[in-house]
Amino acid sequence: MKSNCPNPYCVLPHPRSPKIKSIVRNGTVFRKSDSRYIQRYYCRVCGSFFSKATFDPRFGQNKRRVNAAIDRYLCSGVSQRRAAKLLNINPKTVAAKLRFLATEARAEMNKDLKVFNKNKLNNIQFDDLETSEHTKCKPLSVSLAVAPKSWKILGFAVAQMPAKGHLVKIAKRKYPYRPDHRNRSWAELLHGLSRYVKPTATFLSDENLHYPKFVKHYFPDAKHETTPGGRGAIVGQGELKKLRFDPLFSLNHTCAMLRANMNRLFRKT
């Protein structure tokens, strides 16, 4: 039996002798949320009851049956409200599951990226994807770093930024001052990359004026190459421009996939 007593004040192992079996099986509990019988345990030292489920990250979830479906839906362009409708559950449950699934996905991603701890990467592509809160007057910037060969997302950070272009005037009239937090997110992203990237790696990005100083600060020995971003050949092409050979293709394609498969990132205009 792997379970340990969850009581923080418990004095396990047994005070008389460590050989005494302190944790014993004690019947089962029926879990309604997935119709399963769960082994229950009793601690003979402190007298507390617990079960196998006590240590599960899904502990206390009443709608665990829909976890997998929500995971699929939210990664397939279904909105949170529509997912709630399809699964006949409350939208607030979907929102809560999104957070839960995000922590699981994050852990999985970190586990996935462990391969780069040993063989650190030589090439990195990074750029920003722009999206917005409920209105384009409140834009958000998602900074993203991708490994070009394996197409793995190495890190990302979200930051709010002020409105651009003709929206500046409208935003000023309608909404309070919106500070620019992109510096913080770029710093966060590049700092996080040091685990997977060689200090002498080559960074490829577009010609954003802010990038060089961050690369220089976090990777003083790295090489930073830039490539012109270019405008879409047709209005609304977004990330994937069919203009010419795109050196940032793995990154742009990753961004395009995010945009196509996550409802919140869809372009509305």
Ligand SMILES: [Zn+2]
């Ligand atoms: Zn105990």
